[in-house]
Amino acid sequence: MTVTCPACGRETAQAVWHAHLCVCPACGSHQPIAARARLTALCDEGTLAEMNADLVGGDPLDFPGYAKKLAAQREKTGMQEAVMTATGRIDGHPAVLAVLDAQFFMGSMGTGAGEKITRAIEYARDAQLPLIMFSASGGARMQEGFFSLMQMAKTSAAVADFSDKGGLYISVLTHPTTGGVTASFASLGDIMLAEPNALIGFAGPRVIEQTIGQRLPEGFQRSEFQQEHGFIDQIVPRAQMRTVLSRLLRLHEGGVKRT
Amino acid sequence: MIKAMIRELEEIESAQRTAQGAEFAQLAARRDALLHQLSDLTPEQKVLMARYPRRPKISQYVDALFTDFFEQRGDRQCREDRSILGGIALFHGRPVTVLGHRKGGNIEENLACNFGMPGPEGYRKALRLMKQAEKFGRPVISFIDTPGAYPGMxxxxxxxxxxxxxxxxxxxxxxxxxxxxxxxEGSSGGALALGLADRILMLENAYYSVVTPEGCASILWKDPKKRDEACMALKLTAQDLLGFGVIDGIVPEAVGGAQRDTQALFARLDREIAQALDALEGKDADTLVRERYAKYRRIGLA
Known part of the structure; x- marks a missing residue:
């Protein structure tokens, strides 16, 4: 059993591929990793505890074909929603974690994902834990219309409230993070990280190209571009993510609040 | 189609001024038929009405509803984005901060205002004005009318x-x-960025959606011509959204569109804003923020 890297075409044994967290050992390109695999690799052994695993959204608009499509996505991925939320420890530091998975419905945010993310933020607020959220999303889920749009307001309000109460939020942008997720909680981290070469933006490249009538330059809206334009603190390869997060959690311990 | 109906209606009404007898009666009958058609619009027709070029614009709302408007320009970082108009004004003698998308009333203005599609500078200007409103204790009143945030480089x-x-x-x-x-038009995050509010009102023929109907049709069905179906599916009309309990009220328009009786529209809007302000100004800031959080918190809760 081998995996063919979509970027360089090289074949890698499946076990090696997964041991490298879906980063191609040959070319280093960061390929999609399942939310659960990411969290399992990130957290200390035996500390990962999923939250609200069975929480799902509805079909508020009774949108044509949506229920069927949603069922097919669940069947295909074995996931109930586009986001997995959990508590866990990283190098001994406790945290609340949320991971969007682009393999489920393009990681789009409807009422189910919005509610799970909001609950994770509120849990971190109430338990006074740091919050780490990994984004990978095509944006707000169209099939839930206005309700999806309002999840942007809901999650952003929850981050603002969490921040007002002194909570640390580390936002990690992974490929691709666009649309309503970029334009809400994903852009609101105290610390902004990104995986290498992730597409990060509000409008998708195709929409921009159609609007301006020209091709976008190489690297446009990629992590390195976003860092250059001031929106990312650091780009962190997946292999180093655990170490960097552990360091950041440690650096945020022991600050003294003056009132 | 909506445009043609409105134009015909206007032509009939102008012809009626000089017509007499049988000709007048004929015109009146045709006018009644048109008004009847225009009084029951499909979601797609409402979207077209929401985009009708002669619909009242932000500058008209500012002139009609407020006095002593002082425009504030620029985001203090980079540039002035004309696609959002903002400033301080008086509403019934009380100072308020007014904000709104600006599309412009003719082609030169449309271009200068980028057809009401703001860039980040526009949103940052709006935020600057809102933070000032907070500092000086002024309520914020925002008018939303945008096809979306500008998707440019x-x-x-x-x-x-x-x-x-x-x-x-x-x-x-x-x-x-x-x-x-x-x-x-209340389209996508570009609309919501001025719209997270304690009270959300919509004009009778306005729409509010996560995406333009054309965007929805081209992404989901690879066919922008399926706009009609997208308008139905997205449940984006004021009536749909009030039915879901996610907006607070609908401001009626004249049959044939808000531009046909702006006086009545402004009078009604004046009452609605005054009522909303009266209800909100009695609340202390903590209550206001807590209730606003709860308002959005419950949307989509299973």
């Missing part, structure tokens, strides 16, 4: 997503009342 370079996200976060905890009125 510079907008991306300067952080379109971050600018919208920041407005959502800051508006959610703004310690003054926020009232938002969707007057035409």
């Amino acid at each position: 510079e907008a991306e370079e300067r952080g379109q997503g971050e600018a919208i996200a920041r407005n959502l976060a800051e508006m959610s905890r703004l310690r003054v009342p926020v009232i938002s009125i969707v007057t035409g």
Whole structure:
């Protein structure tokens, strides 16, 4: 059993591929990793505890074909929603974690994902834990219309409230993070990280190209571009993510609040 | 189609001024038929009505509803974005901060205002004005009418997503009342970035949606011509959204569109804003922020 890297075409044994967290050992390109695999690799052994695993959204608009499509996505991925939320420890530091998975419905945010993310933020607020959220999303889920749009307001309000109460939020942008997720909680981290070469933006490249009538330059809206334009603190390869997060959690311990 | 009907209606009404006898009766019958058709619009027709070029614009709302408007320009970082108009004004003698998308009334203005599609600078200007409103204890009244945030290269370079996200976060905890009125197009995050409010009102023929119907049709069905179906499926009309309990009220328009009786529209809007302000101004800031959080918190809760 081998995996063919979509970027360089090289074949890698499946076990090696997964041991490298879906980063191609040959070319280093960061390929999609399942939310659960990411969290399992990130957290200390035996500390990962999923939250609200069975929480799902509805079909508020009774949108044509949506229920069927949603069922097919669940069947295909074995996931109930586009986001997995959990508590866990990283190098001994406790945290609340949320991971969007682009393999489920393009990681789009409807009422189910919005509610799970909001609950994770509120849990971190109430338990006074740091919050780490990994984004990978095509944006707000169209099939839930206005309700999806309002999840942007809901999650952003929850981050603002969490921040007002002194909570640390580390936002990690992974490929691709666009649309309503970029334009809400994903852009609101105290610390902004990104995986290498992730597409990060509000409008998708195709929409921009159609609007301006020209091709976008190489690297446009990629992590390195976003860092250059001031929106990312650091780009962190997946292999180093655990170490960097552990360091950041440690650096945020022991600050003294003056009132 | 909507445009043609409105034009015909206007031509008939103008002809009626000189017509007599049988000719007048004939015109009146045709006028009644048109008004009947225009009084029961499909979602797609409402979307076209929301975009009708002669629909009242932000400058008309500002002139009609407020006095002593002082425009504030620029985001203090980079540039002035004319696609959002904002400033201080008096509403029934009380100071307020007014904001709104500006599409422009003719082609030169349309271009200068980028057809009401803001870049990050526009949203940052709006945020600057809202934070000032909070500092000086002024309620914020925002008028929404945009096809969306501008999908251009510079907008991306300067952080379109971050600018919208920041407005959502800051508006959610703004310690003054926020009232938002969707007057035409309320499309996607570009609309919401001025719209996170204590009271959300919509004009009768306005729409509010996660995506334009054309965008929805081309993404889901690879066919922008399926706009009609997208308009139905997205449940984006004021009537749909009031039915879901996710907006607070509908402001009626004249049959044939808001532009046909602006006096009645402004009078009604004046009452609605006054009522909303009266209800909100009695609340202390903590209550206001807590209730606003709860308002959005419950949307989509299973």
